[in-house]
Amino acid sequence: MGQFILNRILSGIIVIFGISVFSFLLIHFIPGDPVKIMLGQNATPEAIKQLNENLGLDKPLLVQYTTYITNVLQGDFGTSLKTGRPVITEILDRFPETVKLAAAGIFIAIVIGITLGIIAARFKSSFIDSGVMMLATLGVSIPSFWLAILLIMVFSVKFTWFPIAEGTGLRDLVLPAVTIGVLASTMISRLTRNGMVETLSNDFIRTARAKGLEERIILFRHALRNVLIPVVTLIGLQMAALLGGTVIIEQVFNWPGLGTLAIGAISSRDFPLIQGTVLFMGVVYVMINILIDVIYGIIDPRIDLSAKEAR
Amino acid sequence: MANISKTLESLEMQTTLVKKQPSSLKLNFLKEIGSNKRARYSLFFLLLVILIGVFAPLLAPHDPEKPYYEALLHGPSKEHLLGTDSIGRDLLSRLLYGIRATLTAASIAVAITFTIGTFIGLISAYIGGIIDNILMRIMDVLLALPTIVLALAIVAILGPSLANAMIAVGFASIPGFARITRGAALTIKSSGFVEASRSIGSSHSWILLRQFLPNIGGVLLVYTTLFIGVAILDTAALSFIGLGAQPPTPEWGTMLAEGKNYIYQAWWLATFPGLAITSVVFSVNFLGDALRDMFDPKSMGR
Numbered sequence: 001m002g003q004f005i006l007n008r009i010l011s012g013i014i015v016i017f018g019i020s021v022f023s024f025l026l027i028h029f030i031p032g033d034p035v036k037i038m039l040g041q042n043a044t045p046e047a048i049k050q051l052n053e054n055l056g057l058d059k060p061l062l063v064q065y066t067t068y069i070t071n072v073l074q075g076d077f078g079t080s081l082k083t084g085r086p087v088i089t090e091i092l093d094r095f096p097e098t099v100k101l102a103a104a105g106i107f108i109a110i111v112i113g114i115t116l117g118i119i120a121a122r123f124k125s126s127f128i129d130s131g132v133m134m135l136a137t138l139g140v141s142i143p144s145f146w147l148a149i150l151l152i153m154v155f156s157v158k159f160t161w162f163p164i165a166e167g168t169g170l171r172d173l174v175l176p177a178v179t180i181g182v183l184a185s186t187m188i189s190r191l192t193r194n195g196m197v198e199t200l201s202n203d204f205i206r207t208a209r210a211k212g213l214e215e216r217i218i219l220f221r222h223a224l225r226n227v228l229i230p231v232v233t234l235i236g237l238q239m240a241a242l243l244g245g246t247v248i249i250e251q252v253f254n255w256p257g258l259g260t261l262a263i264g265a266i267s268s269r270d271f272p273l274i275q276g277t278v279l280f281m282g283v284v285y286v287m288i289n290i291l292i293d294v295i296y297g298i299i300d301p302r303i304d305l306s307a308k309e310a311r
Numbered sequence: 312m313a314n315i316s317k318t319l320e321s322l323e324m325q326t327t328l329v330k331k332q333p334s335s336l337k338l339n340f341l342k343e344i345g346s347n348k349r350a351r352y353s354l355f356f357l358l359l360v361i362l363i364g365v366f367a368p369l370l371a372p373h374d375p376e377k378p379y380y381e382a383l384l385h386g387p388s389k390e391h392l393l394g395t396d397s398i399g400r401d402l403l404s405r406l407l408y409g410i411r412a413t414l415t416a417a418s419i420a421v422a423i424t425f426t427i428g429t430f431i432g433l434i435s436a437y438i439g440g441i442i443d444n445i446l447m448r449i450m451d452v453l454l455a456l457p458t459i460v461l462a463l464a465i466v467a468i469l470g471p472s473l474a475n476a477m478i479a480v481g482f483a484s485i486p487g488f489a490r491i492t493r494g495a496a497l498t499i500k501s502s503g504f505v506e507a508s509r510s511i512g513s514s515h516s517w518i519l520l521r522q523f524l525p526n527i528g529g530v531l532l533v534y535t536t537l538f539i540g541v542a543i544l545d546t547a548a549l550s551f552i553g554l555g556a557q558p559p560t561p562e563w564g565t566m567l568a569e570g571k572n573y574i575y576q577a578w579w580l581a582t583f584p585g586l587a588i589t590s591v592v593f594s595v596n597f598l599g600d601a602l603r604d605m606f607d608p609k610s611m612g613r
Contacts (some may be wrong), residue, residue: 004570014448015448015451015452015455018448018451018452018455019455021452022452022453022464023464026464026467029467029468030468031469072498083341136591137596137597137600138589139541140596141540141544141589141593141595141596142585142589142590142592142593143544143547143548143551143567143585143588143589143592144548144565144568145548145551145552145564146567146581146584146585146588146589149567149570149571149581149585150582151582151584152574153574153578153582157574157575164462196324234542241457246550247457247459247463247552248459248462248551248552251551251552252571260459261461262463263552263554265467266466266467266471266554267471267553267554269467271467274464274467278456278460278464281456281457281460281593282452282455282456285456285457289455294335294344300431
């Protein structure tokens with residue numbers, strides 16, 4: 001177990017190192033003079049020289065990277081060109097809002113996804129089943145931002161139940177969270193349904209039925225438990241992906257999270273901030289992944305964590 | 312990295328898919344599609360959409376960029392079937408022309424993903440060893456960022472435009488595609504006939520092009536189709552947030568962004584472009600699912 005966790009952390013560190021190189025190189029991939037692009041048309045030569053020195057762009061790449069990574073390890077992600085505040089402060093200000101949104105969204109996704117999955121499996125091959133699966137395909141086909149707009153048009157404009165893009169209170173949270181939840185539920189419902197259908201065809205279910213157990217008990221006690229492990233993994237992965245993937249939804253609802261921060265940074269070509277958010281999102285994603293793998297191993301004793309071939 | 316989400320689905324299909332006879336892929340392919348109701352309907356719809364896009368100048372009732380100042384934000388009427396936007400442009404005409412931007416962007420993005428992704432995946436699986444290790448580590452790093460974030464990062468470098476958005480979306484999907492290709496190719500590698508080919512002196516490129524590609528064709532076809540849907544959604548999303556197609560280009564994502572500002576006065580502006588995107592992506596995904604069932608009998612009816 002300890003060995004497994006250590007291995008996962010080590011490979012995680014390698015990936016994080018890679019992400020740091022990627023985010024560092026971002027600025028060097030820019031065609032033309034990055035400093036001129038960042039400062040815009042009207043930049044004075046002094047300002048350009050100043051920023052070049054500040055960013056250390058005149059030094060060799062390796063030196064630049066070493067400085068960059070040393071600073072990052074000390075929590076210094078640079079300074080936002082636009083606000084003049086430290087990048088890490090900007091990120092940490094916004095991060096809790098994204099976590100809030102992603103958590104609420106995932107909660108809704110779990111409720112909708114597992115319920116629909118169980119219903120579809122219970123009525124396998126009926127019109128209910130194909131209806132739910134059709135909904136799941138629709139869910140991966142609908143643009144998130146359009147669903148968001150539709151919800152706003154119905155629930156904010158027509159019924160005025162929820163405010164539009166005002167603050168970050170509970171009432172403001174509902175629509176963006178529902179948008180995320182509905183979309184994230186599609187994969188959960190698919191996986192739950194397929195898992196349930198497979199489990200329900202097992203011998204022990206037939207035995208349970210033969211014993212005359214209630215269908216409700218068979219569904220929830222016997223079948224669902226077996227399905228939960230892959231579903232929980234999927235949920236964890238979606239949570240991790242959502243922390244960076246709420247970008248578009250945040251933009252529609254004007255939600256002050258990492259997504260709007262990143263888009264704002266890109267629009268104003270604030271490269272230190274872009275680098276910082278990319279690196280931060282990557283690191284969070286890797287850490288959650290490691291956590292999922294470890295939890296996965298703990299809740300499912302069938303997985304031999306020490307086995308190398310398993311990965 | 313355990314990228315379980317990306318591999319969850321692909322794992323089970325790779326094993327069964329790959330073992331299908333190569334000949335059945337080529338000869339009976341069209342027949343199979345024709346006999347599958349879902350595939351037939353979605354293909355028909357998509358072809359129709361493509362034709363409408365090609366013949367947009369003939370079909371569109373108005374010039375998509377011509378403002379009718381006497382008809383600002385008019386609702387659907389006889390003159391403007393789907394209404395007009397804030398400067399009086401005809402929404403239906405803009406939608407029809409928008410097919411061009413959307414489908415061009417998606418096909419170029421997918422072409423980038425497919426070419427480079429397949430190349431990396433095949434090389435990685437075929438050569439193996441340290442090359443495989445290095446390539447897959449790089450893919451792991453890129454997979455650690457959500458596709459849309461990776462696309463955003465690329466747009467940040469290149470600057471906002473429709474062309475750059477498609478490049479960004481195309482590149483951002485490469486890691487996922489390369490992993491799928493590699494997984495499928497590995498099962499071919501382990502089957503005996505590649506070794507047999509080598510021993511009778513076949514060249515590497517011959518083996519890759521004539522033995523690997525046709526045999527993993529099914530997997531690649533299914534995933535390419537599904538990636539088209541993703542590419543349409545992602546380029547539209549980039550345009551929606553102002554980092555893709557720029558106004559006044561008629562593009563569905565941009566049109567939705569404009570429509571979002573008039574949700575109180577003009578519901579049609581924020582409704583029809585979304586409906587257009589959804590119906591096209593839906594039929595692409597429907598086709599992808601049908602293809603998956605055809606090439607992966609194991610998952611059928613599940």
